Amino acid sequence: MKITIKILLFLIISNFSYTQWVQLPNGLGETRIYSIAVNDNKIIAGTEGKGVFLTTDNGNNWEPIGLSPQSIGCVAFSGNNILAGTESSGVFLTSDNGKNWFNTLKYDMITTITSSSNIIFAGGFSGIYISTDNGNSWTKNESINSSIGNIVNIGNTVIASSPVGIYKSTDNGDNWVMSTTGLEPGEYFALGLSDKYLYTSSGGTIYLSTDFGTNWTKKTNVKADIIFTLAVLGNNVFAGTLRENIFLSTDNGTSWAKKDKGLIGRTVKTLVISNENIFAATDAGVFRAKISDLITTYVTEDFENRNIFLISPNPARKYIDISAISKDLNFSSENTKVELFNSLGDIVLSQSINLISDKVRLWIDFLPAGHYYLKFGNHFEKFVIF
Helix, strand or coil, rough: CEEEEEEEEECCCCCCCCCCCCCCCCCCCCCCEEEHHHHHHCEEEEEECCCCEEEEECCCEEEEEECCCCCEEEEEEEEEEEEEEECCEEEEEEECCCCCCCCEECCCCCEEEECCCCCCEEECCCCCECCCCCCCCCCECCCCCCCCCCEEEECCCCEEEEECCEEECCCCCCCEEEEEECCCCCCCCEEEEECEEEEEEECCCEECCCCCCCEEEEECCCCCEEEECCCEEEEEEEEECCCEEEEEECCCCCCCCCCCCCCCCEEEEEEEECCEEEEEEEECEEEEHHHHHHHCCCEEEEEECCCCEEECCEEEEEEEEEEEEECCCCCEEEEEEEEEECCCCCEEEEEEECCCCCCEEEEEEECCCEEEEEEEEEEEEEEEEE
């Protein structure tokens, strides 16, 4: 009898009643956090009234690295430098993990800092500033006089949000135009960017662009007055809000679900994805969650029996052999495409098989350790790379 098998591409189903978010208070406490930035094993956090904090162990332990009692609205890495944007004193720069700080941009409230190749952009109350020497000096762009909420970039394209709309530059900030097609009048703040999708928000309304800000499509509203931050992973979008915690869409903003189990603070100012984790800057400190605890993706297939083929060795390191253990699987007649999915549901390998055999070998030594799923025709199996 034919049955339907649902294969879980992520390890934990999100509607179980466990804590998804874990607070990371050691050395930091329940300090209000405005911003987070990640660079390899370093994570920095900008706080209200306590300066900048640093962790090198994934957020388990924090240490202050200066600028107290400043409030830090945004933080960023640029090479070996750390940049901190303040509420009233501009941008500070350190190249030695906070032993020495230099006030390289003075007298403005800075809300966002991002880098593009050798160019750094800072947005604030007075507009956009640009640095071409790693943050040591800044030049104000005189074509934009509006305050700036967020800035993101991909290649030479730079997008900035503001109370009057969205600005777009295709030449690394030399020239700017308003991006209006598909956008309703409003104040725009959050920006979220992946290699394919660009999102922005006005109030609780989400807009999606698939051409990096030339055209926009209105999506489903998030049930919040203000969205402060957007983090994008494939088709998945996380939204951090004012007083309504965190929402997740797994379909590019068409539908939303709250993901706040374990969160203490209600307002989320920054969300940052780092490897298999996502970090949240909240009004009650820094929180961390595994992405696989928040996102659940199912692939549904109909077949007689799941034990169609065997993967060996399992766990594996350099290669896997796919062996037919059922007469129903014939590599010469089956759909000959093999696909590997990681624990986030992304395809990491798609390969055609031309062998007429009962065994196929795939080399996987380029993939990081983790849980994977192999799809061959309509059949799935799970394996582990160590």
